[in-house]
Amino acid sequence: MTNLFLKKLRHGADLTADDERLLTASVGTAQRLNSHQDINVEGDRPLALTLIIDGWACRYRDLPDGRRMIIALLLPGDLCEPFGVLPRRMDHSLGALTRLTYAQVAASTLRAAAYQSARIEHALWWDALVSSAMMNERSVSLGVRSAVERVAHLFCELHFRLNMIGHVSDGRFGIPITQTDVANATGMTPVHVNRSLQALRATGLISLRERQLVIHDLSGLEDLALFDPGYLHLKGTLMG
Amino acid sequence: MTNLFLKKLRHGADLTADDERLLTASVGTAQRLNSHQDINVEGDRPLALTLIIDGWACRYRDLPDGRRMIIALLLPGDLCEPFGVLPRRMDHSLGALTRLTYAQVAASTLRAAAYQSARIEHALWWDALVSSAMMNERSVSLGVRSAVERVAHLFCELHFRLNMIGHVSDGRFGIPITQTDVANATGMTPVHVNRSLQALRATGLISLRERQLVIHDLSGLEDLALFDPGYLHLKGTLMG
């Protein structure tokens, strides 16, 4: 269970049992947090990378006048930053959206693991590539997609990401965050998220009740969202 | 002149003459392109990383219905992707916005240089960190900043990035791209970019004529844009 991280990385490279032991040994002890608590805040000097073990978190930024943007949603198995490096000063914050279990990982330890095993190096770079591609696609959403498209796109992306770690069954998965969180992540107001959700439900492509999302027609939803899963590089599609 | 790349990397680490020779040797021969030509298009299997030598380029994505989003602006000295890895398939395109000189760099060569010199490794990771921070800040712009704020923020960022490579003198620098390009990069329409530019000029903080931008009051512009230069990690602010 600690290692949805491994489960995800297996999509990026064929890790051996040794590789997996090495990675497991790099991860610190689990820590817990309630929702709305922060792991790092802007301005901190972080001591290690953070690995999400259970629950959802986000990287976010607050502007001086109170506006908040969620830069990225972090799911179990996600590393909060690229593996190679720690900034001297956080330029954004890292906070829990739900009750959260996480662990710290030293960047130097991960780099050392990458030196030791080309497969680990490959897997970690694959993970960094996918994270960066998700940031790209988020810009596209925020820049040119409409409100309904953005929400639909988010659901498609969550479907694929959660599926990688076995958290989707039969097109159904939990979305344990509030509509206000979705609003902060999509650059919309909570009110308009609500209305967009209703519009999406009205298409018949999804159901959403009590924070359980059911995708009835994935390819229909993908079409609506202009979603192309290529950016998630799902088959260890990497070379150097 | 080839090496605005080095000039930029010096902001991330103290490179020795040997380091710089090694990096210079990694870079392929210069190639030229006219504006609106592409280096890679979505779906390509890229053979190497691309380094911008002269002129401006962008990473962009076209949606099936014709909408275009510029994901990132690339300036002289910029590497188009994180250094460690090449995707098997491009999930976005890379194109010239002006006449362009660029060169290819093998990802494996760069990784090898990083193995050989901790300073090079440090500098390359610093570069990757800054690129990723710029993507974060772009999401913030697109998500919560108004039109005028977005344009102002873009100008602030360009000021700092171009300043790193010595392309700013006295608050003045060239912006060799069209208002339509700015629109595609900020998620706005060309018409509204035009009006926002007029609004910005009316504040007296900037002048913009014949694609020469003059920032009369940088800190005033930063305040207007809610710009905090911290994310550019300007002083080799990195640890592992």
Added chain:
DNA sequence: CGGCTAGTTGACCAGCTTCAAGTATTGTGG
């Protein structure tokens, strides 16, 4: 000179925000 691209302006419109109020749902202390 003519054709193309870039920039500018005006009028109108739509998508999304804002504000406000009301209904569920969840959590908490007695």
Added chain:
DNA sequence: CCACAATACTTGAAGCTGGTCAACTAGCCG
């Protein structure tokens, strides 16, 4: 286990930001 508060969700009405459409101007190059 209930009462109550707090949080999350939903709905309506009005307004603003930015989009759309269309036309016109200015510069550039063959």
